[in-house]
Amino acid sequence: MRLLLWWAGRALSSAVTLLGISVLIFAALRLMPGGFAETILGPFATPAQKAELAARYGLDQSVFAQYGHWLAAVGTGDFGTSMISRQPVAAELWARLPVTGRLTLFAVAAAVLAGVPLGVLTALRARPGGGGAAGRLLSGLGVSVPEFALGSLVVFVVSRYGLQTSGYLLPAAVLSIFAISATARTTRDAVLNVLVEPHVTAAVARGETPWFIVRHHILRNAAGPVLTLTAYLLGGALIVEYLFNLPGIGSYVVQAVGRRDYAVVQAGVLLAATVFIVMNVLIDLLVGLVDPRLGRRA
Amino acid sequence: MNRTARVKRSRRLDPLSLAGLGCLLLLVLVALGSLVHAGGDPDAIVGPRLRPPGPGWWLGTDNLGRSMLPRVMEGVGTTLLLSSAAVLVTAALSAGFGILAGYRGGYLNELIMRVVELLYSFPAIVLAILVAAVAGPGQLAAVASIVLVTIPLMTRLVRAAAVAVAERDYVTAAAISGAGLPRILGRHVLPNVAGTIAVQGTYALSVGISVEGGLSFLGFGVQPPQASLGVLIRQGGTYMMAAPWLIIGPGVVLVLAILSINVLGDGLRDRFEPRETRSLI
């Protein structure tokens, strides 16, 4: 019963968040300088053309009416039509989802499989002379190279030798460098926090093996912050999509912002937000499973 | 190890962190130098385009024939100022909201976390573009964007750390013994989440520099001809093969800056939270 209530509350608050986001994006788009008319029709357009365009997409109504109509349509699964392609937005988003999905899943996997062990290692060797400095330098380096710089370098050098930059391996690798380094640093901090806990001290006193302690006492407690970080990576794919010319959601939405193609931006942001929120719910659930203290507060 | 020895050790920064601190101070000095045009006028066209380093332009010239030395110096200043201003604001807000939400829980937690989630689930670069576009391009927009992009993650992590701390015996004990909320938060919770703040702050600094570069590229951040490391690297990246000095100068400085901030952050964190770190393996 308590669990059911928790889920109901969670679903409700997620819905409220999504609603808040939709209001925010709706308002922000309309506050931006540069109207859709000048942008999409160009400077040569006549007032009559502008009015016709506005009427075709219902943009001649009040903002509140526009929002109401849009929300009602979204409720029926209709995310509107792109003013540029004149195609339904939902179909294009659906076609682009796998691109961004694959990229970020790869990065998240790399973060968990490489970043977490690296973080645990540097934490355990944090004692002077323990070799943790090398790990600190390495992960520091990883987060200090901006993705656009690393990405440009990789794209340029690889293509110079006649090698293909299409496919997912290279872009995912670029994305992963940052993901691994950031995860390693967060893990290191989380593990160091756990190390002073009494139950770890007790475990050491009991003579348990180091790996048993890591697995049973440290990882469980370090999982929260680490899992929280992975959600952040979902947003990191944009620059990589641009550099490697992958038709993903990030580049789609940012291009649409540039053209004030409202329906695309609204749907894209809402989709991204939904994915984030579902991820967060799952993470909170997982954290609750591995660390009961956090679960109670989640 | 007795208590005195522990405190003594913790007061000292390890050599790596000290190196980071020194490096950072040097960069601040360089940035201050650019204020008095120590390396020359960063905007003046002084020579032919795309020249390798030589007398008159010790770091080469860029695609407009400007000397790279004063430009890199100005870039360091711009980037450090923008990013650290943004990260300080983020750290202060995140610490406040995160600790409050984590320790108090209840409706306050719910409210703060929903707002944070709202910002968090907004795609970062779209959020930055919207903020900058609505606020108008410039440095303020860049700072605001960096803050909004970095604040959700930091608040969540501070909250997670605060939740863990709130359950510890000494905090419970302090609460039972009648200590007031400010005292508990300031004395017991804050020092224990300071490490998280320090680590996330340094990490946010690098995110901030990335966001600054991306925004400047899209035309929403630093306005030309002002240089920032993000702008210089973005430009230098396209000239990688033809004029490598355009990226080497600012690139080295950027990596040095973030790296020294990071190792310093780690060092501070270890010092902030005195503990015996043990070797398990």
Next chain:
Amino acid sequence: MRYRLAGSVAAVVLATSACGGGMEAAPPGAAATGSAAAPGYLAVADGKLPAGGALNVAVHIDSGAATGLDPQLADVATSWQLMSLVYETLVTVGPDFSPQPRLAESWDNPDPTTYVFHLRKGVAFSNGREMTADDVVGSLKRLLAAKSVWRGQLGPVEKVAKVDAATVKVTLAKPYTPFLAALANVPAAILPMKEIEAKTLDPAKEMLGTGPFKVQAHRQDVSWNFARNEHYWDKGKPAADSLTVTIAPEEAARVAAVQNGSSALAALGNVDSAAMLAGAANVKVATQATTDFYYLMLNSKNPKFADPRVRQALNMALDRKQMAEVALGGQGKPTGVTPAGLPGACDPATLPSATAGGAAKAKELLAQAGIANLSFTLSIYSTEPAPAVAQVIQQNLQQAGVTVKIEQMDEASWAGKVYGKVPATFDAALSWFAGYADPGMVTTWWNPDVAGFNAGFMQADKDLNTLIAAATETPAGAERDKALAAVCAKVDTDAQMIPLVTRPATIAYRADGVSPSLYATEGYGNLLRLVADARVKKG
């Protein structure tokens, strides 16, 4: 018939038309040396290479407008370029900007206001239906009735009439010299009017033309797939079987595509691309001059720039040579309002502002106007090389004691700021115009009564309007050159929109992947103008 076995290989190479009159002589030796440049060409396709194969091209932007794919309503060169693969015009322009036959095999000009077009026989749309005089008349009438930018460039067309099945007559109200040049651009394309009138084709959503290619597939902002039009009238063309146009907004992605050969040809934005790609195997970089040019808008409805002396002073202080050398890597050219590179264009070095005495004189003039410490904001968009041009302007004006603050925005915000409000509130702005194929065409935009879009920041000048009209009416020749020079000088002293430097286009291609044909100078920003000639190299 894929292989052309004609004796004159050079004719295949050049051929804007196989049998049209007035075609210029084939460049000597062009066919023999493959891609060696002939006069007026950057490269000429090697006609000895076998036809066939798939051609991959990368460009930075898709056609994207609310008006969809309707060529008559398209107003940007990037859209014209894509549409020109499918649609064709009655006439086209040669490498020297002379009108050349296309769907009209020839034309008569019995008097200055009458044009009689003799249509080419055997032209069919890609659905197999033969093109008729009704399609031509219908298309032109549709364009004249459309709310299209190009309507303003077409001139004072009074009547379009069908004479017989193969002849169409156009009557103008008064002489208009750029008429054929205006007919040569994509918005004046011949559409399948029968299908459009029967509503079986919506030209905004679908393209169906007489051109060398037909659309196979299109995904907005991702790619276009074109297949050869089997009904194309110019047998043996297109040389390639298929053409894929990949949209890659990021320059680094296009550089990569041409370096690793996944695209045989790519449009690049950076003026230093040749140096950057210097070490890449088999990659050739060519700079195509264009008639497009940057211009500086000084908002004369803003009190700062209401006094013409202030605008003239700024104009004097500008160093166009430095803009061309520094901001555009030596690949742009200083220009007056008649685009440098077009026959009959005025010499920018003789303009009043160029001979006035530079920054020192500008300071004096500002002092005369009672202005001290002038400072203003220059609004630009972030697309390179506009910021580079703006920074040189800033340095130039600093010499005259004027402080310029650069405000950089995305293109949409910029458009909102410059065109969104009437009267406009900005101080100054930077942009570029397409220069088209006749030196009189772009001058039309200096008449806000015609251009409309700049009425928010520009005062109409009666004298200038008269001069512009005179230059468009005078037949080509020494007298017209004089009339154009007068427009140049007047625009220069009016100084509300100040022409600066031409804008180069950079093209990179794989020497082992394609043998392309490219004009040395392009008037309509169409990199793919001669793509039907391009030979794909295999292996």
